Amino acid sequence: MKFTNGYWMNRPHVEALYARQAYTLGVGADGESFDVLAPTREVKGRNDTLNLGTFEVRVSTPAEGVVRVQSAHWLGADVTPGFPLNVDKPGDRDYVSVTTEGNGDGEVGEDGARVTLKTGDLEATVVKGSPWNLTFSANGRTLTSSQGKSLGRFQLDELSAVTTQPVGEFGVSKDGSAYDESDVFSAIQLSLGVGETVYGFGERFGTYVKNGQTIDVWNQDGGTASEQGYKDIPFYMTSNGYGVLVNNRGHVSFEVGSENTDAVQFSVPGEALDFLVIYGPTPKEILNRYTALVGRPANVPAWSYGLWLTTSFTTKYDEKTINSFIDGMAERDIPLSAFHYDCFWMREFQWTDFEWDKRFFGDIESTLERLHKDKGLHICAWINPYLGQRGKMFAEGKEKGYLVRKPNGEVWQTDMWQAGMGLVDFTNPDARAWFKDKVKTLLKQGVDAIKTDFGERIPRDVVWFDGSEKLSMHNWYTELYNQTVFEAIEEVHGVGRACLFARSATVGGQQHPVHWGGDCESTFNGMAQTLRAGLSITSSGFGFWSHDIGGFEGAFPDPAVYKRWVAFGLLGSHSRMHGSTVYRVPWLFDEADEKNGVKLVPGQTAVDVAREFTKLKLSLMPYLYETGLQPHRAGTPVMRSMFVEFPDDPACRTLDRQYMFGPSLLVAPVFSYSGDVEYYLPAGVWTNWFTGEKVESAGQWRKENHGYDTLPLWVRDGSVLVTRPGAETPEYEYGRDALVSVFLDGVDSAEAVVESESGDKVTFSARRTADGVEVSSSDGRPFRARLGFGEIVEAADGKITL
Structure with a gap:
């Protein structure tokens, strides 16, 4: 949602207030937070405090490596609920500290003094004085910041409504300036560094890198060839080592390097804003902390x-x-x-x-x-969850008060989808x-x-x-x-x-x-x-x-x-x-x-x-099932982007036509009638699944042509890949009758843990010795083994040297 007209002006019928100064800084009574009073113009004398709006900003931590920022212009206004968060219990937070410079009379002292909340390696710092500033850093490195004209409150007048959207007093304009939800919006901009790339926001069908996009978190049934999404998530992470969750269940609008090319802006209806900065620094560590905060995926059968x-x-x-x-x-x-x-x-x-x-x-x-x-x-x-009025459940739900109602007390109904359908009220x-x-x-x-x-x-x-x-x-x-x-x-x-x-x-x-x-x-x-x-x-x-x-x-x-x-x-x-x-x-x-x-x-x-x-x-189920336990354990997805798996390789940041299937398999689907495909192999030794070809890559692009029975599928070096060729079902004991393929071209040892749904668990280990590569099972069970896709050898006693 855009509020400005270029760098200097606002859009028509938009009035803006910005935090201009960190006027007072106070340490919270809990010793684990701090508060900032941020006036909307610089205060130089007592007279300047009259007829002046302010932002009340609180900075705290719900968990290690996570900083929460809550800002409000008017504290008496209704606040849209946030999401359930798994917050660490007070007293258990030995990872948090608040330090000040120039502390006196319960407040941080003169201009230039500062207050810092440190949670794990993540720090949030505000320096007293002008301009407004809030900086997030880790290990001496700035991650992102809100500086200058970046924390704002925007008032829209009635002329900003668009008559083509008659769904309330305020409409949504074609340029994305406002929804009909409110005449007041709160927003903040968090800076982007040179070359910093942004990812996430749920299931979005445009380019994987979100820089330059406007993203509205408002679930819609829009198909896959549109800017709308079925699963809109107000969370993003960047290549600079942090993620951001906007803690608001309603409409959140993001301008990702679009309204301001140097920042991600997010706005919500109303007078208050609540967001969390989550430190990694790697994408997997960000997802680990994020899913610990909002809930991990359950295991699947x-x-x-x-x-x-x-x-x-x-x-x-x-x-x-x-x-x-x-x-x-x-x-x-x-x-x-x-x-x-x-x-x-x-x-x-x-x-x-x-x-x-x-x-x-x-x-x-x-x-x-x-x-x-x-x-x-x-x-x-x-x-x-939609109940057509001809079905028995509609009448039952209406009678018992289980259907969503209109303000006049009638059951809300529509003919879109099922004739006269109502909607189950899951808040009941x-x-x-x-x-x-x-x-x-x-x-x-x-x-x-x-x-x-x-x-x-x-x-x-x-x-x-x-x-x-x-x-x-x-x-x-x-x-x-x-x-x-x-x-x-x-x-x-x-x-x-x-x-x-x-x-x-x-x-x-x-x-x-x-x-x-x-x-x-x-x-x-x-x-x-x-x-x-x-x-x-x-x-x-x-x-x-x-x-x-x-x-x-x-x-x-x-x-x-x-x-x-x-x-x-x-x-x-x-x-x-x-x-x-x-x-x-x-x-x-x-x-x-x-x-x-x-x-x-x-x-x-x-x-x-x-x-x-x-x-x-x-055949891959021993590998896949173990990989599928990782979302519940650490928040790491089964399928992940090249950026998530190789964040230090700049070439991987923009790749959205290939992916990693777990930690060991690289997949590049073919998107052409001809069978031509172009893809990238990160640095390392890779083995082709179908041909056994080995490639020692320094980070290289490849062009190939494939029939329908193959595609680029590569095994990463350092993998111990456990499979069962010939499997006819996904349900079996994955450590039994296993084929262990070892890929140790550039490393000395590796292992694979294999766990079945029944609880059967075994670790297959491989290490270089003077005699070759020794492969063993943790409990001595028999298996078959091979180096790469070479000759298969029986390990009847649970150990063999290849």
């Missing part, structure tokens, strides 16, 4: 890593159709782990009523039991329990996971049961919705066995995995947008992420796009084939090629590609 197949969205299906898909995958030797029923398991006009459409699904309990026992599948079912504990019971009934019928679709279309002018500020609920609603469903799954299937497939999220949503990337186009551009979104969401505290393999939108994806997407999609944490009007089973794409006169080359068909990469992923 092992079965969820396998291939998911869906009915797709508006397709016509019944039990016969579903069985043809499931049997067709088995006949083609493509292992399937989960099957998903999308919307039309319920009758049209009645979503969401949790009632199976008996015209197509008669004895559903028996059907689901057969799919579990005979086919070895896990089952997912689609829901959303009884409504949450009611909805949770419906989910549990579905789970007990034989459903293992729930796809929680939607959650973004939340109205503004409604009344919430708990009295929540109406605009603070737009983004926060999805957290209550997904949390309710996730809890239901945990209560039925157990902790560590719960799995969502959620579309919308806000801060806190990372605790309830998995999330997928929304409605992407079935094109190479759609595929690239999807990858950029995945890199952004996993740089925002989310440990797991998926997307619609083949793309969602489009009558029928090009077979080439589909096959390239299959390879990409199966080298990620969660893999689902899903579309809109056309099923995404691979043999349909081979039939399409035949109809178009394209010769089907063995090994290059959609069926072949799906088989190969599905089995590749299943």
Whole structure:
């Protein structure tokens, strides 16, 4: 949201007040915080204190390495709630200190004196006097600062409203100057250094580096080819070693080196601002502290890593159709782990009523039991929090007061999506329990996971049961919705066995995995947008992420796009084939090629590609499952950008067409019909997965051409990669019958911890000796081993020298 017109002037109908001076500095009574009075013009004498606005600023620490700043112009104004934070208990904070220079009479003394809060290695300092200043530093290095005309309060008059958006007294202008939420906004600018790059903000479909972008944290169902997002997170981190969380559940607007090219500005409606600066210095350390603060992702069940197949969205299906898909995958030797029923398991006009459409699904309990026992599948079912008025739940919810209401007391309704639909009020504990019971009934019928679709279309002018500020609920609603469903799954299937497939999220949503990337186009551009979104969401505290393999939108994806997407999609944490009007089973794409006169080359068909990469992923489960425990333990995502894994390599900062799949595997999807791909190998020794080629890179770009059955997939030196070739399921004891591949070209030792869902755990170690490379298991169990992709040797006694 932009308030200024160039460097010197404000935009029309905008009146600005800025903090101009640090007038008084006081140490908090707790000895772990300090307060600043910041007038909006410089005070030189007593008369200057009259008719003068001020900012009350408090600087504190909720956890080691984190500084919280709370600023308010008027303390009596309503404040939009922030997010639940895991704050360290007072008295347990031996990492914090407040030091002053020139302390006297309870205040820091003359101009030029200073006060510093130190929490771990992070320091926040204010120097008394003009101009306004607040500096964040670590180990003698400045990270960022708010200097001069940077902390502001902006008043808009009625002429700033735009008549094309008649949703309140204040509209949103095409230049992004204001929303209809308020006539007052608070903002601050935090400086950017030369060459500093910015990442995060949730699932964003534009470039991974966010410099130059305007980002509005306001969840919307806008598709993937837009500036809108389903999972907008008011958190970012930079290449300078810190992250920032704006602690506000409502609309937060960011100008990332856009309004001021030297700073990130963020603004919120109202008189108060609350944000936290989180020190790293590495991206992984930032994510560790950030997720410790707002909640770590839960662990997900092992079965969820396998291939998911869906009915797709508006397709016509019944039990016969579903069985043809499931049997067709088995006949083609493509292992399937989960099957998903999308919307039309319920009758049209009645979503969401949790009632199976008996015209197509008669004895559903028996059907689901057969799919579990005979086919070895896990089952997912689609829901959303919108209740069509024709369904039984609408009448029940209306009668019991469980639906969101308008200010006049009527149930809020719309025809957008389902006719006359209402919205479950998850701020009502009884409504949450009611909805949770419906989910549990579905789970007990034989459903293992729930796809929680939607959650973004939340109205503004409604009344919430708990009295929540109406605009603070737009983004926060999805957290209550997904949390309710996730809890239901945990209560039925157990902790560590719960799995969502959620579309919308806000801060806190990372605790309830998995999330997928929304409605992407079935094109190479759609595929690239999807990858950029995945890199952004996993740089925002989310440990797991998926997307619609083949793309969602489009009558029928090009077979080439589909096959390239299959390879990409199966080298990620969660893999689902899903579309809109056309099923995404691979043999349909081979039939399409035949109809178009394209010769089907063995090994290059959609069926072949799906088989190969599905089995590749299943063989990687010992590596993948252990990697998937890291989000819960330390906040490190399964899939991570090159910047997150290689922050010291400047070339990695802008890369958004490749990624690291865990710490050891580099993946560069192919986004072209020709099979041409260009990508970057960071410094080190790398081994090609498909060819065994070794490359000693000093940091190099490569151009290659790939058939559909390969893509750039490289193993990083220093890896001990544990796999089980030939695996047909994601559920097995990962340390048993293991193949241990050792990559020690540039290091002397390495190890891999392998932990199964059952609790079985083993460490495979490799170290150089005078005789070669010794490989051993921690408990003496047998395994097979090889150097790189060389000859495989049996280690029957749990140890061998290669």
